[in-house]
Amino acid sequence: MCRRVCFFLMVCLFSISMVPLGICAWKGPYLEFTNLSSNEIVLHLPLRIDETFTIRYIHSVDQSPVFEVFELDQEGALALQATYFKMFGAGMGHWQGRGVVDFDGEWTWIRDIHETLGSFILRVGSPSVDHTLLYRGQEIPLSRKWAGKRLHVTVVRGSLGVDTRKNNHAGGQ
16 A cells, blocks of 8 residues: 555655656647857747737838737638738838728727748847837847748647758748
8 A cells, every 4th residue: 555655655755756857737739039150940839720910010111110910810820810000101002902990099000811821930120220029018129139031920739859841831842
């Protein structure tokens, strides 16, 4: 009897000790940003189906903020859901048939875009462009850390260090 109790306690203690090591960590999906020049994973963040994140930057002509809202869709792919900005400037238009334009008194919104991207390359602007990832209430300053770099933004399954990527880059590359 004592042997069984000791064995049970050892199994429990071993299991509990593995949690901080990440052995029992969530297996994904994860939002991942990889520096294309070094192939270094620079961000690896848990992301749930239907969860959104936003990339904010300063428009180079208007010098006003632009927000692009992305979602992990039901199929597990990244999709552009909405964008909003203060004014229609250079390159800030609406493509007929993609989303619905709305003005809330302060921001122009293009909602319900539902453009599946799979993954994409983000060319991070200089500190004045201020590319920032808005994720779960946090602001992660991309331009401060990776200005001038190209980051591959994708969704992966599995924990950090376990490469379970699907080749879902646009163009099949």
